Amino acid sequence: MTHASTTPGTAPAPVVRLLPQLADFAAGRYGAAPFLLAAGPEGWRGYSFAEAARAMHAFAALLEREGVRPGARVGLQSENRPEWGLAYLAILAAGAVVVPLDVQLRPQEVGEILAFAEATHCVASARQRPLIEEARGARLPGLELISLDPAPELPSWEDALRDFPDVGPRPERAQPHDLAVLIFTSGTTGQAKGVMLSHSNILHNIEGVARSFEFGPADRLLSVLPLHHTFESTGGFLCPMRVGASVAYARGLKSNELREDMQTSQATLLLGVPLLFEKLLAAIRRGIGEAPLPRRLLAHALLGITGLTRIVTGRRIGHALLRPLRQRAGLGRMRLFVSGAAPLPEETFWGLVDLGWPMLEGYGLTECSPVVAANRPHRPRPGAVGWPLTGVEVRIAEPDAERNGEILVRGPNVMLGYYRNPEGTAEVLRDRWFATGDLGRWTRDGRVRITGRLKNMIATAAGKKIYPEEVEAQIAGCPYVLEVIVAGGRDARGEREEVHAHVVPNLPALEALAASTGHACDAAFVERVLRRELEARGHHLAPYKRVKRVIVREREFPKTSTGKIRRQDLAAETPASRVGAVA
Template sequence: MLRTIGEVFEESVTNHPNKIALKKGDVVYSYQYLKDRVLALKQHLYKLGLKPGERFGVLGENSPEWAISYLGIVRAGLVVVPLDAMLSEAELIHILRESAAKGVLCSESHMYKIESIKGELKDLKWLINMKTIQELPSAKDERKIEINPESLAILIFTSGTTGLAKAVMLSHKNIISNLQAIEKAIPVYHTDSFVSIIPMHHTFEATCGFLYPLSQGVSIFYSPSLRPNDLIATFKEARITCLIAVPLLFEKFLAGLHKKIASASVPTKLIFTTVSGVTSIFKFLRKPLFSKIRKEMGLENLRLAVSGGAALSTKVAQGLEMLGIPILQGYGLTEAAPVISVNPLSRPKNNSVGKPLPGVEVRISEPDASGIGEIIVRGPNVMLGYYNNKEATDEVLKDGWLYTGDLGYIDNEGYIHITGRKKSLIVTPTGKNIIPEELEEKLLTSKWIKEVLVIPRIDPVTKKEEVCALVYPDYELLEEYSISHNINLEFSDIEKLIRDEIRRVNEDLPAYKRITKFEIREEEFPKTTTQKIKRHMFIERSIKV
């Protein structure tokens, strides 16, 4: 029976030793060779004198070597510290110092980052280039240590959208229980193939796009980059059947399909327009109608697409479904290893985040009159706590329940619906609650608005809190519009377009929820690695509506 993370591939090695486990370009690891390299790395770490429970970092782009580094570290009884390749030097120093990491396994392209800071890290003794993994001598799994499944396995530093960095402690049991629950909810098979897109340091990708497929004998392919041409080429090479990604990728993918259709023949355009407007009675027609377009994108074999890491808009979900792409939305937190819920394959409701995984309990704490309250979670996947931060741990772990900070409700069929974040809630002077995410979703139905944040803002004159929208328009669409209509759009014209969109949304809102100010941004919002906007960073002046 599977008990520790470092053993996730063992059954696949037994059943499919010569099958591709990991592939990037010309570099291929069969399941048997994967195990050989993991054991070789484990032995190498032993020889360095490292002791069970000590920390070791992993830094680099998605690759087979990143996967082997992670597995070798936990197989040796060490604690893996996945590092975001986009971190600044100061952030890397903070994480490596706080975790007291003894070393880092690093890809060639990121070696310089650790080289430049290692002098400031008294605990850091070892810097290993991932490319040397292939050169390590083979080793038998002779030196076995007893790893307690409840012991710390992964230390993940996460700031999310709040800007407050915490280190989440996950045990072997946390991850293994999540893998087993995912298998019951969304089974995958050894005949499936994945393409890894989300950065592997992120728990969503590590659990769902890396450890889970390896436990099922699946082949994982890595694209040389996230450029569209490279991704499509990798999709085709892999004959991809399962895709796990964040909403932004699905949005860009859908936008690319729309561009292809816009340049297609008149009959194809007519079919697209017709099918876009019909109801579910035509669902069976969608897959064959758009098979050519899916084939051009390398997705003709795709049987499952899962969105997570951030909220998937209803518009994008419906657009993908209309094109015959089966999309499922799920929900999770790093603190829950990470998956809490997912839509069932048999009956997805993508305006929700699905039903709780088997073995995971979800409740709504202190629901209001409409049933909305804080989502709380209990199960074997819930973290050990925050590293060296008892105060923060006690705030979210109470009587075995994880208080997620997310607001939502559970409908009468058991599907979870997320309405917003507790910390982003705007409370009016009369005590009424405004959920910013609700207003943002309404604004994002406008074709002119690409990104938006709704935040509270204090009026400098009245000193009253007002509802303000920070808007990043779709400048590409605006440019296309100006060219096609042979006009020159001034900034004031863009202001008017956005003002009109806000007024349209306001018409259907009660007075206390209406947006009273807005500001137009010239740049996209800064985001987390899963493309969530960093809400905490924005307090700026506004334009009166």
């Protein structure tokens, strides 16, 4: 049985037919307004909307001169910078297919992707060029390189601006439903697959996002997530272009640089992953804790009033009450945070809301271009990822007794399929419905709540189904837990499946606790505190869902470039990364 609960409405029509035409649309509407910015000695400088369109057309002309033909696959390997997005659009303007590459990949991985994609060219920055050349030498001797930085021996971005300063839009080299972007993703649970997205897929998603979030020419987005990731390329580049917002590219994720970039860029929006927002909240609290005593006491008092008022009355007064604190932190212009890619802990949500920042959580997958659902800016709430975008239909397939079932998605944003993988495509695309592999249910107000992954589900001998993400959500707010993965494991006899928690302890917090209670912060103390905390938090769960064993780790979990924990690596690890277990 399949339960359908959304009336999708009519998908809003894109304002252009093809993705590169967005640059001319934005140039005509927003002109000389700043668009793509990078930090330099003279502050934040870059391209206006009009300059961006001209540069994109010039680079497209260079690509054509270098033999890029309609339908060809062209790799794009670069750190975040203004030229990344313009090269992305230029590849499409030449009628080719862009293959975005993760800068964290090794040469062998890059070579495998480009070889499988049958790429003819690759656009790379100077920093990434040695990696591409190594991959070319091993797998792709015929691959042509084009540089985003000056390179006397290669065609470059600089050459394009010099040789084609006045070239205009070229005739359409593709159709809306043609393949535009080929994204290889392994996520956190499986082998790499080439997701095929058309111009129409992404343009429809841009319209849905633009009409769901309230932002425009007065806004500036600080870009911190890697642009090869669809969440950032769609939400952090293409959507701002559509609505006239500017984008400032952060120098990196080092806490001091990021804090300075948030201050100096005058950013109003930040797209991120939960790990980023957890670290931001921790840094703010650390700054309060290190402030002079009078300011520290005042900040704690105001935060206490804000939290108590919210709990008792439902009113959120942090925006007004904590304005001086945000301004002293240099974050006075920041007005909205958007989180995706993984579940956001409720404690982080309320921590930032109480400081006066609305926090929007959304849900998406690369196969859906990527956004499926999102909360709305007016009075967002935690616990669910929001309502489906207009024109996107969501179903919960075969719900169980707790109303959990697989999330299915249908709409103009759903991918064409997996590249050269008809079997994989047939497994997930059924009658135009995309089977996400995610488990969820509907909330009473019509939002989607994610409850787990089908592949992560733990099945007990009694036939009970346990979704690790639900248990992790209970543990995530523990101040003595830095990271946690809940997974199935065998009981002491090795006979039955039970719930195990793999925990990275928050050692500074545990050391502070030990010092305040007169204990040594040794392994026994850590195990004792974690056992007590997890038992206390488990009382909110049914007995069969409670953690039966805690495995304490020395190192943080391996992560993807967007900060997701790589669950599939857990099974392959040696016990050396663990310091003990609490039965």
